[in-house]
Amino acid sequence: MGDLLTPITASAEFQFGWKLCAFFLLIFTVALIFWTWRDADRRGGMAWFWAVVVLLFNVPGWIIYMVVRPPEYLDDAHERELEIRAAESRLTKDGATCPSCLKPVEPEYLICPYCMKKLKKPCVNCGRALKMSWGVCPYCKTKQTAGEVADAMAPTRTTPREPGPANKA
Ligand SMILES: [Zn+2]
Numbered sequence: 001m002g003d004l005l006t007p008i009t010a011s012a013e014f015q016f017g018w019k020l021c022a023f024f025l026l027i028f029t030v031a032l033i034f035w036t037w038r039d040a041d042r043r044g045g046m047a048w049f050w051a052v053v054v055l056l057f058n059v060p061g062w063i064i065y066m067v068v069r070p071p072e073y074l075d076d077a078h079e080r081e082l083e084i085r086a087a088e089s090r091l092t093k094d095g096a097t098c099p100s101c102l103k104p105v106e107p108e109y110l111i112c113p114y115c116m117k118k119l120k121k122p123c124v125n126c127g128r129a130l131k132m133s134w135g136v137c138p139y140c141k142t143k144q145t146a147g148e149v150a151d152a153m154a155p156t157r158t159t160p161r162e163p164g165p166a167n168k169a
């Protein structure tokens with residue numbers, strides 16, 4: 001067998017092919033090490049440790065890295081954290097903050113406990129907290145008049161009055 005292969009292994013073509021393979025293997029290894037180092041660096045892993053692991057074990061080392069590497073890039077994690085924080089602040093803006101003193105309040109508060117600003121009005125029927133601008137209770141469908149008592153009473157007070165004195169005054 002060895003005698004049969006000797007003319008092949010000794011040939012110039014084989015020597016050249018073997019060197020070419022070794023060259024590509026070297027390039028591949030260097031690229032793999034570089035890729036692993038950069039990937040581990042971006043994910044906040046131990047970049048130099050994994051570069052050495054791939055240098056020593058080549059593809060098996062790279063496979064181990066692929067299995068145990070951090071699941072996401074640091075940039076992605078940072079971005080997601082920012083998004084969560086933005087969503088949280090949006091939530092607080094939507095009604096959990098007093099518009100006057102900006103202190104956190106519960107959505108069911110009728111008045112701000114810090115600055116006494118009137119935040120909501122109670123439903124005349126079921127007593128749930130309603131926005132000041134709502135004309136009807138969305139919970140029990142009762143029309144709200146409490147918020148407009150002043151406006152509603154003004155015309156009723158003038159109606160019984162005779163038109164004469166009203167015009168003179
Ligand atoms: Zn307040």
Ligand SMILES: [Zn+2]
Binds near residue numbers: 123125127128139140
């Ligand atoms: Zn109601």
